[in-house]
Amino acid sequence: MQKHSPLTLTELDRAILAALQEDASLSARALAERLGQSQSTVWRRLNGLEEAGAIRARVALLDPARVGIGVCVFVQINLTDHGPRIRQAFEALVARTPEIMDCYAVTGSFDYTLIVRCASVEAFEDLLMHRLLAHEAVANASSQFTLRHIKAQTALPL
Known part of the structure; x- marks a missing residue:
């Protein structure tokens, strides 16, 4: 894993990241509604966070025991x-x-x-x-x- 300098995050960036950590399936529209922002603003910030590497991936968290990997x-x-x-x-x-x-x-x-x-x-x-x-x-x-x-x-x- 390569080291990178920490990003300077705005309050909106932090809010977007916190919301996505709770539910990575949220669309830009749903995020905008949740955060009281315009969809285009959230979409731009989200793309910027992805391009900067702050968001590595969006995944589903599985229950190891339920899928037989306990x-x-x-x-x-x-x-x-x-x-x-x-x-x-x-x-x-x-x-x-x-x-x-x-x-x-x-x-x-x-x-x-x-x-x-x-x-x-x-x-x-x-x-x-x-x-x-x-x-x-x-x-x-x-x-x-x-x-x-x-x-x-x-x-x-x-």
């Missing part, structure tokens, strides 16, 4: 080496592995922390043993299965 595991990874080739190879593995929902390069005892979603413990074991630990870049891994999901928030605190 196992959530936090996985900490140490690399075999910290050179650019090994880091790039590991990050390419992450990019092509759909079960890895999030990947963070972190400080501390591990190099990366992953959030992994699988249909079963067996599916996670297969991912861990045959794709993660078998990869040339991975020296070792430590995993913690989640018991309950206490809080899930996708909306950023604007």
